[in-house]
Amino acid sequence: MENPEWTVPFNTSEQNQHKFEELQSCDALLLGRKTYQEFAAAWPKTGETNTVKSQVRDFEIPDGFADRMNNYPKYVVSRTKKPQDMKWNASLIQGDIKEEILKLKQQPGRNILVLGSCELVNILMQYDLIDEYRIIVFPVVKGSGKRLFKDNMETSLKHISTKSFYVELIYHPLRED
Numbered sequence: 001m002e003n004p005e006w007t008v009p010f011n012t013s014e015q016n017q018h019k020f021e022e023l024q025s026c027d028a029l030l031l032g033r034k035t036y037q038e039f040a041a042a043w044p045k046t047g048e049t050n051t052v053k054s055q056v057r058d059f060e061i062p063d064g065f066a067d068r069m070n071n072y073p074k075y076v077v078s079r080t081k082k083p084q085d086m087k088w089n090a091s092l093i094q095g096d097i098k099e100e101i102l103k104l105k106q107q108p109g110r111n112i113l114v115l116g117s118c119e120l121v122n123i124l125m126q127y128d129l130i131d132e133y134r135i136i137v138f139p140v141v142k143g144s145g146k147r148l149f150k151d152n153m154e155t156s157l158k159h160i161s162t163k164s165f166y167v168e169l170i171y172h173p174l175r176e177d
């Protein structure tokens with residue numbers, strides 16, 4: 001889960017449309033500090049042109065995508081940021097992360113979407129706070145990089161669907177009810 005620049009060569013208009021529909025299905029974004037900082041630096045500029053600028057290549061995104069990214073409420077989990085550091089329609093989550101995210105999940109509305117944020121994903125997994133995993137497989141093997149799932153993190157999943165524009169696997173956690 002390194003910087004996502006390496007995914008750009010595999011970016012397609014179909015993938016962008018799918019990600020936009022995914023974004024439209026939620027009411028807020030939940031981000032780790034590093035992802036927040038990267039997004040807050042890039043997305044406000046993207047909204048001016050509907051073009052994502054990349055070191056690899058530029059690509060177009062659907063109309064409204066950048067507006068959604070820029071206007072959605074964002075909740076940022078960080079041990080080092082301060083509330084006054086939050087910009088880009090963002091609120092800080094500190095303290096008891098599990099309790100704060102449980103409060104967010106109980107609010108009326110639709111889904112809360114986590115993008116990137118692999119350290120945050122591991123915390124959410126630890127507390128069983130993830131309701132759906134969307135795992136995207138790109139046609140490339142990376143020989144190094146940060147792992148998404150930490151050692152000894154185990155979650156049984158139920159396959160929900162597969163999309164084939166690249167591969168997106170959707171799973172729900174198997175929970176004892």
